[in-house]
Amino acid sequence: MRPQCTTHHSLDELRTTLRRLAHRAGVEPDLRSRLVLSASRLAAGELAAGRPVSLEVLPSPRVEAASLTVRLRLPGADAPPPLSGLPLPALDAPPAGAAWTVPLPAPVDAAAPAWSADGAAPDPVALLEEEAAVLVERLDALTREHRRLKDELSETNSGVLALYVQLEERDEQLRKAHGRMLHRLEDALRPPPVRAPGLELAVRYEPAERHAPTGGDLYDWFRLPDGTVHVTLVDALGHGLASTRSALNVTHAVRTLALEGHDLRTLVARAAEALADFDHELMATVQVVRIDPETGDLRLANGSHPPALLVRRDGDTHFLEAAGRGVGFPLPGSEAVVEDRLDPGDLLLLYTDGLTESRRDPREGERRLTEAARRHRSLPIEEVPVAIAEEMHTLILHSDDTVALAVRRRDDDAVRG
Structure with a gap:
């Protein structure tokens, strides 16, 4: 096939010529359709404006690397045509035009030329059908x-x-x-409630994090050999298992010392002394209470812990406060022992600071606690700490482990029954 150079004044004429030349050169139908469509897009504007375009078709000079070079020139164009987005990518051909190099299939016979001899012009409709069949x-x-x-x-x-x-x-x-x-x-x-004639006991524990219900707030209660009920409440610094271990150390130390017969006032100081070399980072508030089930006499020692709340049967309330410092604090121990008495129907509420310090002002928390305890004091004992904790936690500014422990002395008729 010899080089071809033609001039065209219509889009149909350009398409037919280019399609026939590409067919004669052996261009695959798929590439042929892309080539014709790309050239048509570039030339359509010029031909519609009445300006002719020229087409050059050049065979490859080397048979072993057969290809077809097609150049489209737009002599009347004011600027080079945009070449992006064409079905077959093109190179710029100055001053205004485009060029494509289309690969040709290798001949079946290696000795045969890559280009077929000139022959009769094929039917454009047949070529379109061939291209359509390939596309389908x-x-x-x-x-x-x-x-x-x-x-x-x-x-x-x-x-x-x-x-x-x-x-x-x-x-x-x-x-x-x-x-x-x-x-x-x-x-x-968390041991179950102590069974003591004349006393009712219940507890409510709420962790700061639901998936880690073993925080640093622990309690312990048991009966001493003389029948007295002993209660220990501990709030160790921190959360999670580390604080649980610290709280357990304190409750176990207090239980051991109490069963050995040590005086209530010395329990906090002796527990701190026993744990000083065992856990150097331990800091915990401690409250220890002893109640005689028969008489209702109670004694309370404290180490930096929130005061206990005593709710009388008639609704009168007051806090039992004892100065002192907790385990891990400087000069640990309770400075005094508070003594009082639980009359029939009276309620004693022990708690950790998560119950009252969920608000900005602890005094407001204590005021709300007295109101809640007064309202719920006559509920069944197992419901008392639950109801109080739920009411106190209707508004929480910062979450913390919480223990609410209730001890109520039963009336004389219930004791005899």
Whole structure:
């Protein structure tokens, strides 16, 4: 095939010539359709304005690397045409035009030329049908590939969904196992209420974090050999398991010292002395109370802990305050022992600061506590600390572990019954 140079005044004429030349050169139908469409887009504006365009078709000088070079020139254009977004990318051909280099398929016979001999002009309609058939075949292939990928994606999604369901089931099993473990740990750390004739006891514990119900607020209650009920309330610095360990150390030390017969006033100081070399970072407030179930006499020692609240049967209230410093504080120990008496129907409320210091003003918390305790003092004992804690926590400015422990002396008729 010899180089061809033609001038065209219409778009149909340009398309027909370029399509025939590309066919004679052996350009694949798909590339041929892209080439014709790209040249038509660039020349359409010039031809519509009545300005002719020229077309040059040049064969490759080397047979072993056969290609076809097509140049479109726009002599009347004021500026080079935009070449971005064409179906077949083009290079700029100054002063105004574009150039394409289209690869040709290798000849079946290596000795044969890459270009076919000149012959009769093929029918443009037949060439269009050939290009359309190739495009339809490619579209069908893309449709089949899309369907295959869609099926694979559906299978993958089904597998992912099944795996997600399995993971959800496993996660639920782990949550239940974790909850059972934490409840067992909590039960082990928090002893059940003491059974003492004449007294009713109940407790409410709320962790600062729901997923870590083993904070630094712990209590311990037991009966001494003489029948007296002993209660220890501890609030160790921090949260989580580390503070739980510190609180356990304090409650165990106080229990050991109490069972050894040490005086109530010395328990906080002796516990601090016993733990000084054991846990150097331990800081905890401590409150210890002893109640005689028969007489209702109570004695209270304190180390930096919030005061206990005594609610009389008639609704009168007052706090039992004893000066002192907790374990880990300078000069630990209770400076005095407060003595009072629980009459039948009276309620004693022990608590940690999470109950009253959830607001900016602790005094406001104490005032609200007295009002809540007065309102709920006659409920069944197991409901008293729950109702008080729920009312106090209707507004929380900062979360903290909370213990609310209630001791109520039963009336004489109930004791005899």
